[in-house]
Amino acid sequence: MTLFGTDLPIIQAPMAGAQLSELAIAVSDAGGLGSLPCAMLSPADVRAELAKIGARRVNLNFFCHPPPRVDEVRERAWRDRLAPYYRALGIDPEAPVPSATRAPFDDAMFDVIAEYRPAVASFHFGLPAAEVVARVKQLGVKVISSATTVEEARWLAARGCDAIIAQGWEAGGHRGMFLATDLATQLGTFALVPRIVDAVDVPVIAAGGIADARGVAAAFALGASAVLVGTAYLACPESRISDAHRAALASGDETVVTNVYTGRPARGIATRFVREVGPIAGAPEFPRAATAVGPLRAKDPTIGPFWSGQHRIARTLSAAELTRALGA
Amino acid sequence: MTLFGTDLPIIQAPMAGAQLSELAIAVSDAGGLGSLPCAMLSPADVRAELAKIGARRVNLNFFCHPPPRVDEVRERAWRDRLAPYYRALGIDPEAPVPSATRAPFDDAMFDVIAEYRPAVASFHFGLPAAEVVARVKQLGVKVISSATTVEEARWLAARGCDAIIAQGWEAGGHRGMFLATDLATQLGTFALVPRIVDAVDVPVIAAGGIADARGVAAAFALGASAVLVGTAYLACPESRISDAHRAALASGDETVVTNVYTGRPARGIATRFVREVGPIAGAPEFPRAATAVGPLRAKDPTIGPFWSGQHRIARTLSAAELTRALGA
Numbered sequence: 286m287t288l289f290g291t292d293l294p295i296i297q298a299p300m301a302g303a304q305l306s307e308l309a310i311a312v313s314d315a316g317g318l319g320s321l322p323c324a325m326l327s328p329a330d331v332r333a334e335l336a337k338i339g340a341r342r343v344n345l346n347f348f349c350h351p352p353p354r355v356d357e358v359r360e361r362a363w364r365d366r367l368a369p370y371y372r373a374l375g376i377d378p379e380a381p382v383p384s385a386t387r388a389p390f391d392d393a394m395f396d397v398i399a400e401y402r403p404a405v406a407s408f409h410f411g412l413p414a415a416e417v418v419a420r421v422k423q424l425g426v427k428v429i430s431s432a433t434t435v436e437e438a439r440w441l442a443a444r445g446c447d448a449i450i451a452q453g454w455e456a457g458g459h460r461g462m463f464l465a466t467d468l469a470t471q472l473g474t475f476a477l478v479p480r481i482v483d484a485v486d487v488p489v490i491a492a493g494g495i496a497d498a499r500g501v502a503a504a505f506a507l508g509a510s511a512v513l514v515g516t517a518y519l520a521c522p523e524s525r526i527s528d529a530h531r532a533a534l535a536s537g538d539e540t541v542v543t544n545v546y547t548g549r550p551a552r553g554i555a556t557r558f559v560r561e562v563g564p565i566a567g568a569p570e571f572p573r574a575a576t577a578v579g580p581l582r583a584k585d586p587t588i589g590p591f592w593s594g595q596h597r598i599a600r601t602l603s604a605a606e607l608t609r610a611l612g613a
Numbered sequence: 614m615t616l617f618g619t620d621l622p623i624i625q626a627p628m629a630g631a632q633l634s635e636l637a638i639a640v641s642d643a644g645g646l647g648s649l650p651c652a653m654l655s656p657a658d659v660r661a662e663l664a665k666i667g668a669r670r671v672n673l674n675f676f677c678h679p680p681p682r683v684d685e686v687r688e689r690a691w692r693d694r695l696a697p698y699y700r701a702l703g704i705d706p707e708a709p710v711p712s713a714t715r716a717p718f719d720d721a722m723f724d725v726i727a728e729y730r731p732a733v734a735s736f737h738f739g740l741p742a743a744e745v746v747a748r749v750k751q752l753g754v755k756v757i758s759s760a761t762t763v764e765e766a767r768w769l770a771a772r773g774c775d776a777i778i779a780q781g782w783e784a785g786g787h788r789g790m791f792l793a794t795d796l797a798t799q800l801g802t803f804a805l806v807p808r809i810v811d812a813v814d815v816p817v818i819a820a821g822g823i824a825d826a827r828g829v830a831a832a833f834a835l836g837a838s839a840v841l842v843g844t845a846y847l848a849c850p851e852s853r854i855s856d857a858h859r860a861a862l863a864s865g866d867e868t869v870v871t872n873v874y875t876g877r878p879a880r881g882i883a884t885r886f887v888r889e890v891g892p893i894a895g896a897p898e899f900p901r902a903a904t905a906v907g908p909l910r911a912k913d914p915t916i917g918p919f920w921s922g923q924h925r926i927a928r929t930l931s932a933a934e935l936t937r938a939l940g941a
Contacts, residue, residue, distance in 0.1 A: 494803030
């Protein structure tokens with residue numbers, strides 16, 4: 286019996302902006318647990334995707350970041366820093382820019398959970414308020430979240446998480462850091478998983494650097510009860526990444542953790558933009574930094590972000606093939 | 614049959630300045646492969662330790678860094694940066710300081726290898742010249758070295774290494790980087806081991822974050838043929854670390870990669886000195902940066918360095934107990 290009752294102990298990592306229900310459906314149908322990232326969707330969008338997912342087991346994923354402080358000086362400095370990129374692409378740096386939307390979990394999303402009762406609700410950047418976590422659990426929905434340190438894992442366990450994702454340094458996309466602030470002390474998967482397994486009483490889900498059956502076996506050897514796989518699924522035809530993103534994943538270029546795209550540290554391919562502006566810069570708070578990058582991305586698809594973990598994907602499999610290969 | 618003919622596929626990582634033959638002997642007697650770090654020893658010292666080791670299988674470890682360029686401006690700036698620490702400890706910042714010795718592999722050490730023919734000669738920071746590698750191999754001595762990237766692994770394999778250490782980001786002590794220069798793109802053990810296994814035809818030894826039998830099993834699941842364990846052995850009574858180092862390992866403090874102690878990036882406990890001066894600073898080239906830190910260390914043992922990987926060691930075992938526990 287796997288952690289969440291699926292045939293295989295494989296969870297497809299939710300990847301906001303990179304996938305909708307096609308990927309989740311393919312993974313769930315192949316015996317894993319598919320995930321629908323909701324942070325960049327409206328409640329109506331989520332309902333529409335859930336209608337396609339139907340009765341399948343699914344993990345709905347939400348961000349729960351605090352609302353960003355607006356620091357006009359920092360925002361101005363950031364616009365100035367990016368102005369040469371605007372000008373190079375023929376965009377007026379002073380033109381108004383629509384806000385990038387990455388909404389934290391709220392009552393409207395709770396209503397979606399209450400209506401559809403997914404197998405799992407996962408959170409990134411901590412957890413919602415204690416009473417909200419309790420209400421989600423009362424619905425029979427399992428609650429999980431990501432820890433990047435032992436301290437964060439203990440915090441999540443004490444607040445009722447049914448399982449904890451140990452997000453190692455290798456992982457692609459946003460670091461789930463919510464107590465930790467120092468990137469230099471973030472732990473690799475090999476050290477993080479057993480340390481969290483030893484520190485908490487709930488099951489641990491390993492994430493970061495797992496892209497094939499070897500990684501799944503290794504994660505279980507370290508004490509994990511399931512694995513979360515992102516980058517390998519990103520390369521599948523069922524993801525909705527851009528051609529530029531797909532090319533970047535196939536390029537063999539290495540990744541770095543950078544905050545230049547959104548204001549929070551996240552691992553992606555070291556593009557020219559990341560190398561020139563970052564990898565870590567004085568960007569506005571998440572998700573406000575993303576707003577100023579938006580027009581650049583729209584005009585030049587090579588700007589990025591191209592989220593990716595530290596594995597390189599040698600060949601493209603369908604999500605079903607990948608799920609079965611991971612579970613082999 | 615293990616990689617180097619020992620009962621257990623466990624290699625004790627050579628830790629210069631932290632151990633002599635007692636540790637190597639205890640590990641080899643327990644069925645692993647003990648290592649003697651030679652970088653801070655004279656050939657006479659190495660011979661004296663080898664006399665104690667006797668007929669046991671052993672790995673002799675050498676640095677092969679290029680001779681540092683002397684940059685008087687940088688040296689002056691470094692002395693100035695550290696001057697407040699000198700003054701706080703009542704040391705004259707302008708007094709001459711004896712050079713810190715970390716000698717690269719040379720003819721005198723080759724003669725030691727030729728005389729004792731250890732099972733293995735391991736190198737850090739690349740390899741000696743091709744003809745020297747060939748002469749060592751002709752003696753029947755296996756040659757290994759560390760790779761921190763796939764590119765470094767391919768380079769080592771092409772130059773005749775009999776096996777390659779995949780040194781993941783979690784590993785304590787000096788990063789073996791010799792082609793790579795960008796710390797931001799260094800790979801965690803979970804991603805590095807399978808990527809190197811897939812890239813080269815020689816056996817791969819996993820290093821970084823392995824401190825118990827779970828880690829050994831996980832490394833083998835990723836395709837490794839042996840493991841290299843450092844930090845866990847550092848905590849053993851057979852190591853020669855200071856009381857301050859032992860206390861730092863037990864403190865639960867996290868580690869960072871820093872160049873403030875020697876000029877090369879190395880993972881150790883994030884001491885006050887590291888946090889204030891680094892973790893990465895404009896230090897003179899390895900090993901010259903160590904010279905200026907020497908008098909501080911001599912006067913105040915809490916300065917560090919306290920090399921350590923990302924694992925925390927919960928209980929102190931003897932080296933024999935640890936070796937058997939790793940092999941279980």
